[in-house]
Amino acid sequence: MPMQCAAAVFPPTTKALCSVRKLTNLAQLAQWQAEIETRARPIAFVPTMGNLHAGHLHLAAQAQALTAKPLVLVSIFVNPLQFNDVADLARYPRTLDDDLARLHEAGVDAVFVPPVDALLPEAENHGVRIDPGPLAERWEGAARPGHFAGMATIVAKLLHLIRPQFALFGEKDFQQLAIVQAMVRDLNFPVDILAVPTQRAPDGLALSSRNRFLNEDERATAPKLYAQLVQAAGALTVAESVESVLHKARAELTTAGFIVDYFTLCDATSLQPLSRLSANSVLLAAAQLGAVRLIDNLRISP
Numbered sequence: 001m002p003m004q005c006a007a008a009v010f011p012p013t014t015k016a017l018c019s020v021r022k023l024t025n026l027a028q029l030a031q032w033q034a035e036i037e038t039r040a041r042p043i044a045f046v047p048t049m050g051n052l053h054a055g056h057l058h059l060a061a062q063a064q065a066l067t068a069k070p071l072v073l074v075s076i077f078v079n080p081l082q083f084n085d086v087a088d089l090a091r092y093p094r095t096l097d098d099d100l101a102r103l104h105e106a107g108v109d110a111v112f113v114p115p116v117d118a119l120l121p122e123a124e125n126h127g128v129r130i131d132p133g134p135l136a137e138r139w140e141g142a143a144r145p146g147h148f149a150g151m152a153t154i155v156a157k158l159l160h161l162i163r164p165q166f167a168l169f170g171e172k173d174f175q176q177l178a179i180v181q182a183m184v185r186d187l188n189f190p191v192d193i194l195a196v197p198t199q200r201a202p203d204g205l206a207l208s209s210r211n212r213f214l215n216e217d218e219r220a221t222a223p224k225l226y227a228q229l230v231q232a233a234g235a236l237t238v239a240e241s242v243e244s245v246l247h248k249a250r251a252e253l254t255t256a257g258f259i260v261d262y263f264t265l266c267d268a269t270s271l272q273p274l275s276r277l278s279a280n281s282v283l284l285a286a287a288q289l290g291a292v293r294l295i296d297n298l299r300i301s302p
């Protein structure tokens with residue numbers, strides 16, 4: 001039974017019942033921006049595709065805790081441009097009522113929930129895309145062609161429309177975060193991108209909207225991905241060879257039932273593979289478990 005939130009209904013006559021302001025189109029977003037102008041508070045922006053879990057709420061809480069005391073706006077938009085598989089787009093969980101109730105409970109100031117044609121109107125969408133460059137070529141980019149161009153394009157649009165001072169992204173999607181940071185730096189977007197550490201279940205599994213597709217056995221196996229990252233990090237810091245550590249981790253995961261796509265040591269900025277641990281390293285991993293593709297990572301230094 002979904003939680004109910006009266007202010008899921010706009011206009012703000014219902015605001016007394018529910019403090020989160022729901023903005024469903026560009027005019028409503030502009031109206032809210034005009035209203036908050038006099039308050040002289042910056043905006044902190046948390047982009048999401050909905051189906052909110054504790055990881056998203058943690059991003060919102062981190063935004064609320066910023067010393068600049070920003071107004072916090074969360075967007076919910078299942079972005080068709082970043083799905084290279086239509087079946088994947090169709091089955092992406094949409095749980096708007098629950099999401100709004102959670103955001104209300106969390107006390108965020110506004111939620112931007114545009115329908116697809118408000119953000120990507122057919123008549124205006126002639127296919128201009130952000131090219132995320134070499135950072136998008138490997139890893140998730142190789143597995144999901146076009147995904148990062150679609151993601152960067154929508155994030156660029158949202159940043160232009162919302163004009164936040166801060167935008168918060170989880171480290172769970174490490175490559176996404178690296179690409180957004182590079183886009184903002186290379187194209188001089190006037191926003192601070194804040195990286196927020198991955199939120200995990202008590203058994204170590206990184207929180208993700210996709211976890212709900214794991215069956216009971218797969219859910220019991222899934223934390224082994226993070227366990228292997230931790231084990232590999234430990235082995236690398238006591239100077240075992242990178243190649244043998246990565247090989248061992250892939251073999252352990254395969255034995256546990258994963259189909260490993262990559263389990264690699266990279267430079268955390270360029271995302272290029274490393275053959276030796278450096279002060280700026282990250283272990284990146286992606287593996288299929290049943291129908292679910294899991295990704296995770298761990299920062300590591302000598």
Ligand code: PAF
Nearest residue numbers: 047048049079151154173
């Ligand atoms: O991480 C996500 O949920 C999406 O990629 C994002 C950043 C909201 C862009 O659609």
